[in-house]
Amino acid sequence: MLGRRHLPRTLTIGSVVVLLIVVLAALGPWITPYATDAFAVRERLQAPSAAHWFGTDEFGRDVFSRVLAGAHYSLLMGFGATGISLLIGVPLGMLAAFHRGWVEELIMRGVDLLISIPPVLLGLLILATADPGLFKTIIAVGVVYVPIMTRLARAVSLSLLAEDFVDAARARGDGAVRILWREILPNAWPPIIVETSLRITFAILLGSALSFLGLGPQPPASEWGLMIAESRPFIEEAPWIGLAPGLCLCLLLVMVNIVGEGLRDLLDPRLQGRGHG
Amino acid sequence: MADAKTPLLEIRDLSLRYATARGKVQALDKVSLALPRGRAMGLVGESGSGKSSLVLALLGLLGKGAELSSALAQFDGQDLRKTAAALRGRRIGMVFQDPSAVLNPTLTIGYQVAEPLIHHRGLAERAALARAVALLNEVGIARAEAVARSYPHQLSGGMKQRAVIATALACEPELLLLDEPTTALDVTVEAQILDLLDGLRRTRNVAMLLVSHNLGIVDRLCDDLTVLYAGRVVEQGRASEILQTPRHPYTRGLLAALPRADQGRLARLTPIPGGLPDLTRPDPGCNFRARCAFAEEACTAPQALDDKAGCQVRCHRADAVAAAPLPQPEPMAAARKEATGAPLLIAMEMSKSFRLGSAFSLTFSGGLPRLRRATEVVAVDDVSLHVARGEVLGLVGESGCGKSTLGRLVLRLLEANAGRLSLDGQVVPAVPGVEFRRRAQIVFQNPDSSLNPRQRVREALRWPLIRFGLADGAEADREVDRLLELVRLPASYGSRYPHQMSGGEKQRIGIARALASRPDFLVCDEAVSALDVSVQAAVLNLLSDLRERLGLAYLFISHDIGVIAHVATRIAVMYRGAIVEQGSAAQVLAPPYHPYTEALLSAVPLVGAKTRVRVRLMGDASTAPSSTGCRFAPRCPHRIGAICDSLPPPVRTSAQGHRIACHLPVETLAALPPALGRAA
Numbered sequence: 001m002l003g004r005r006h007l008p009r010t011l012t013i014g015s016v017v018v019l020l021i022v023v024l025a026a027l028g029p030w031i032t033p034y035a036t037d038a039f040a041v042r043e044r045l046q047a048p049s050a051a052h053w054f055g056t057d058e059f060g061r062d063v064f065s066r067v068l069a070g071a072h073y074s075l076l077m078g079f080g081a082t083g084i085s086l087l088i089g090v091p092l093g094m095l096a097a098f099h100r101g102w103v104e105e106l107i108m109r110g111v112d113l114l115i116s117i118p119p120v121l122l123g124l125l126i127l128a129t130a131d132p133g134l135f136k137t138i139i140a141v142g143v144v145y146v147p148i149m150t151r152l153a154r155a156v157s158l159s160l161l162a163e164d165f166v167d168a169a170r171a172r173g174d175g176a177v178r179i180l181w182r183e184i185l186p187n188a189w190p191p192i193i194v195e196t197s198l199r200i201t202f203a204i205l206l207g208s209a210l211s212f213l214g215l216g217p218q219p220p221a222s223e224w225g226l227m228i229a230e231s232r233p234f235i236e237e238a239p240w241i242g243l244a245p246g247l248c249l250c251l252l253l254v255m256v257n258i259v260g261e262g263l264r265d266l267l268d269p270r271l272q273g274r275g276h277g
Numbered sequence: 278m279a280d281a282k283t284p285l286l287e288i289r290d291l292s293l294r295y296a297t298a299r300g301k302v303q304a305l306d307k308v309s310l311a312l313p314r315g316r317a318m319g320l321v322g323e324s325g326s327g328k329s330s331l332v333l334a335l336l337g338l339l340g341k342g343a344e345l346s347s348a349l350a351q352f353d354g355q356d357l358r359k360t361a362a363a364l365r366g367r368r369i370g371m372v373f374q375d376p377s378a379v380l381n382p383t384l385t386i387g388y389q390v391a392e393p394l395i396h397h398r399g400l401a402e403r404a405a406l407a408r409a410v411a412l413l414n415e416v417g418i419a420r421a422e423a424v425a426r427s428y429p430h431q432l433s434g435g436m437k438q439r440a441v442i443a444t445a446l447a448c449e450p451e452l453l454l455l456d457e458p459t460t461a462l463d464v465t466v467e468a469q470i471l472d473l474l475d476g477l478r479r480t481r482n483v484a485m486l487l488v489s490h491n492l493g494i495v496d497r498l499c500d501d502l503t504v505l506y507a508g509r510v511v512e513q514g515r516a517s518e519i520l521q522t523p524r525h526p527y528t529r530g531l532l533a534a535l536p537r538a539d540q541g542r543l544a545r546l547t548p549i550p551g552g553l554p555d556l557t558r559p560d561p562g563c564n565f566r567a568r569c570a571f572a573e574e575a576c577t578a579p580q581a582l583d584d585k586a587g588c589q590v591r592c593h594r595a596d597a598v599a600a601a602p603l604p605q606p607e608p609m610a611a612a613r614k615e616a617t618g619a620p621l622l623i624a625m626e627m628s629k630s631f632r633l634g635s636a637f638s639l640t641f642s643g644g645l646p647r648l649r650r651a652t653e654v655v656a657v658d659d660v661s662l663h664v665a666r667g668e669v670l671g672l673v674g675e676s677g678c679g680k681s682t683l684g685r686l687v688l689r690l691l692e693a694n695a696g697r698l699s700l701d702g703q704v705v706p707a708v709p710g711v712e713f714r715r716r717a718q719i720v721f722q723n724p725d726s727s728l729n730p731r732q733r734v735r736e737a738l739r740w741p742l743i744r745f746g747l748a749d750g751a752e753a754d755r756e757v758d759r760l761l762e763l764v765r766l767p768a769s770y771g772s773r774y775p776h777q778m779s780g781g782e783k784q785r786i787g788i789a790r791a792l793a794s795r796p797d798f799l800v801c802d803e804a805v806s807a808l809d810v811s812v813q814a815a816v817l818n819l820l821s822d823l824r825e826r827l828g829l830a831y832l833f834i835s836h837d838i839g840v841i842a843h844v845a846t847r848i849a850v851m852y853r854g855a856i857v858e859q860g861s862a863a864q865v866l867a868p869p870y871h872p873y874t875e876a877l878l879s880a881v882p883l884v885g886a887k888t889r890v891r892v893r894l895m896g897d898a899s900t901a902p903s904s905t906g907c908r909f910a911p912r913c914p915h916r917i918g919a920i921c922d923s924l925p926p927p928v929r930t931s932a933q934g935h936r937i938a939c940h941l942p943v944e945t946l947a948a949l950p951p952a953l954g955r956a957a
Binding site: 163164165167168170171172173174182183186187269 | 685688690709711714717718719721722723726727728729730731732740741744745774776787790791794
C-alpha cells in the first residue's frame with residue numbers, strides 16, 4: 001500500500017485507457033494514416049498487415065483509419081446520451097421521491113409510458129420525425145434511457161429520505177431543493193455512477209444499432225455501428241472489417257465500466273485510506 | 278452420557294483472531310468457562326467485547342478469516358471442534374436477537390417449528406407438525422393450532438420469539454444459546470419471555486448460555502455470570518455474588534453507569550471514560566487500565582484470573598476494588614427538582630392517524646364493484662401535554678404506542694389531523710415559520726442514521742448557524758468549535774466524517790447539531806437507546822448539564838423506564854396512542870398508578886430485586902382488540918367488568934396535578950403494591 005489515499009488500481013488503468021481512447025477519438029480525423037474515403041480498388045479486402053493494421057474493406061479503404069475517424073461518434077453517442085438521461089432522469093426521480101402524491105404519480109406514470117415502448121422503436125419514432133443525424137441520435141438515445149435513471153434515482157432517494165439526517169434537515173426547515181441537493185444527492189451518487197457507466201455502454205450499442213438501421217450518421221461517414229452493419233456481407237471473406245470496430249467498442253465499454261466502479265469507491269469517504277489491492 | 282460431575286459444556290483457553298484490513302483483531306483471548314447441566318450462565322459485556330463471537334465459535338459458525346484455537350472445547354464429552362455442525366440444532370438450540378429476521382416469511386410457523394424434527398429426527402411431516410403444535414403450546418402460545426397455520430407477519434414480536442424458542446426446543450436440546458433474546462422486544466413482552474425461559478429451565482433441565490448487555494436480565498435468569506471485556510474474561514462466578522460485590526473495576530463501572538428505575542432521579546451517573554482498546558495490538562497487561570480509576574504502575578504486568586471468594590477476577594487490586602464503596606448515586610437535590618415558570622410548549626388535543634395502503638380500494642360485494650375507503654390506524658389520539666422551561670418531560674411507552682409520532686407532531690415534522698400547538702404563548706401554524714424551527718430541535722435514536730455520511734462534522738454544524746443567520750464566516754467556525762466543546766469533543770473532530778467516530782461521539786455531534794440553532798426545546802427520541810451503558814451514562818450526564826447551563830426543555834422519549842426515571846422531572850405514560858398517566862416523576866413511579874404503569878414498572882428487569890411482586894400482562898399491545906372503552910382493558914389485570922370495555926375511562930386528577938385515566942377509584946390504585954420492589 002502506498003500513501004493514505006491512493007487511487008484504486010483498476011481506476012488508474014481504466015482512466016488511462018479511456019483517456020487514451022478519448023484523445024485518439026478527438027484527434028482521429030486528423031491523424032489517420034490514410035484518407036477515410038480514399039478508394040483503392042486494387043487493395044480491397046486485404047487482411048491486416050503492416051501497411052493496413054486492421055486490413056482494408058470492400059472499397060479498399062483502410063479500416064484502421066476509418067475506426068479512428070469514427071471513434072468520436074461512438075464516444076459522443078455514449079457520453080452525450082447518458083448525460084442527457086442523467087440530467088433529465090435524476091432530478092425527476094428525486095422530485096418524485098420527495099413529493100409523494102400526485103407529483104410522483106405524474107412523473108412515474110409518464111416514465112412507465114416511456115418504458116413500455118421498446119427502445120429501438122422509440123428511437124425510430126423520434127428519428128422518423130426529422131432527418132437522421134448524429135445529434136438527433138444522441139437525443140433519441142438519451143430520452144430512451146431517462147426512465148431507467150428516473151426509477152433508479154427515485155428508489156435510491158426514497159430509502160435515503162427515510163434517514164434521520166433528512167428529518168434533521170426538515171426540523172431546520174430546509175427546503176426541498178436544499179435537502180435534495182445537499183443531503184440526498186451526495187449519498188445517491190454511488191449507485192447512479194455505476195448505472196451511468198453501464199448506460200454509457202448501452203447507449204453506444206443502441207446508437208450503433210440505430211446507425212446500423214440507417215438512422216445515425218450516414219455513409220460515407222465511418223461510425224462504428226455503421227461499419228459493423230456495412231461489413232455484414234463480407235463477414236466470411238474479411239471478418240476484420242466488422243471485428244475491428246467491434247473489438248474497439250468492446251474495449252471502450254469494459255474500461256468505462258471499470259472507471260465507473262472505481263469512481264464509486266473513490267467517492268465513498270468510508271473507503272478512503274483503505275484502497276483496493 | 279457423561280456423569281453428572283463433568284460440565285455439559287466446557288471450554289478452556291479459547292482464542293479467536295479475525296483477519297481484517299487493519300490487521301489481525303484479537304476478538305477472544307483465552308476464554309474459559311464451564312456450564313453444568315440445567316444451569317444458566319450470563320455472558321455480559323459491551324458491544325465489541327466478543328460475546329457474540331464466542332457464541333458463533335461454539336456453534337462452529339465463524340466465517341472465513343477467523344482463526345480459532347483452544348485447549349479444550351467439549352460438549353458432553355464430545356469435542357466441539359469436530360462435532361459442532363452435528364450438534365447445533367439437535368443437542369444445542371439457538372435463539373437469536375431479532376425473531377423477525379430469524380423466521381422465514383414464506384413458511385408457516387408450524388412448518389418452521391417442525392422443520393428440525395423432519396430434517397434432524399427424520400419424523401414424517403404429519404407427526405412433526407403435530408409435535409410442533411405441542412411445542413407451541415409449551416411455550417405459552419394460546420390457540421397453538423391456528424398459530425401453527427399462520428405466517429410470521431401475522432404474529433406479534435413476542436409470539437414470534439416464542440415460536441423461535443419452540444423451534445430451538447424441537448429436538449430436545451440440552452443446551453440453549455440465547456443471544457440477546459429479548460432485546461428486540463417490549464419490556465412487558467420481555468418479562469413474559471424471561472418467565473418462559475425460567476420455566477423451561479426448570480421443567481426441561483436445559484442449560485442456558487445467555488448473552489446480554491442487560492445486567493437486570495442476567496440477574497433475573499442466571500446462576501452464573503461471565504463478564505467479558507475486549508475479548509478477555511475479567512470476572513466469572515455466581516451472578517448474585519458478582520452483582521452484589523463486583524471485584525473487577527469494569528463490572529463495577531457497568532453497575533455504576535446503569536440508570537435504575539428503582540433509584541429514581543439521580544444527580545449524575547458514573548460513566549466509564551474512554552473506549553475499547555485497539556484489539557489489533559492486544560495489551561499484555563490489563564487492557565482495561567486506560568479507563569480504570571484503580572489503575573497503577575503494576576497494571577502493565579499481565580493479570581491472571583485469581584480466585585477471590587468463589588469468583589474468578591482478573592485484577593490484582595480486586596480486594597481494594599471490592600472494599601471501596603460503590604459510588605453511591607446521590608439523589609437529585611430537592612431545590613432543582615421542580616421546574617419553574619409557565620409552560621414553554623403546549624400541545625392540545627393532538628391527533629394523527631395513518632392510512633394503510635392506498636386511499637381507495639376496489640372491492641366486490643353482492644356482485645357489484647364498490648370503492649372502499651382504506652382503514653386508518655390511529656397513532657396518536659387526542660393527546661394534550663405541556664413542557665415548562667428547564668423541564669424534562671419523560672414520555673414512556675412500548676413500541677407502536679405512538680410516542681415517536683407524538684414527538685414529531687409537536688415539532689410539526691408530521692402533519693397533525695387535529696390539535697393546537699403553541700410555543701411560548703405563540704400559536705404554531707401547520708407549516709411553522711423559521712423562528713419555530715430554530716427554537717425546537719430534535720435528537721435522534723440511531724447515531725448512524727442521524728448524520729449525513731458524506732458531510733464532515735464542521736459542515737453539518739455550520740449549516741444551521743448560517744441557515745438561521747446566527748453566524749457567518751470565521752465567526753461560524755468559532756461557533757462550531759464552541760459547540761464541539763459544549764458536547765466535550767476536541768475541535769479537531771470538525772474535520773471528521775461520521776464513520777470515523779464511535780457511536781457515542783456521533784450522538785454528541787447529533788446533539789451539537791440540534792443545539793447549534795440555540796433552541797429552547799429539544800425532542801430526544803430514544804436519544805441514548807442505541808448506546809452502550811457506559812457511553813449512555815456519559816450522554817445522559819451531558820444532556821442534564823446542558824439543561825442546567827442553557828435552560829433547555831426536553832421531551833425525552835424512551836422505552837427504557839430506568840433512563841426515564843433518571844432524567845425526567847415529569848413523566849407521561851403512553852399506551853396505544855393515548856396518555857394513560859401523567860404526573861411528576863415521583864408520582865408516576867409510586868402508587869397510585871395506572872394499571873399499565875404498574876405492569877410496565879414491574880416488568881423492568883432490575884439488578885438485585887428478585888423478590889418484588891410481579892404483575893404480568895397477557896399478550897401485547899398489538900394483539901389486543903380495540904374497543905370503545907379503555908384501550909388497556911383487554912390486557913388489564915385489574916379489569917372491573919363491562920364498564921371498562923364500553924366507556925372511556927375518566928381522567929382522575931389529584932390536587933398535585935397527577936392524572937390517571939382509569940375507571941378504578943384512586944384509593945384502589947393507591948393500594949397497589951410498589952412495583953419497583955420498594956417505595957420509590
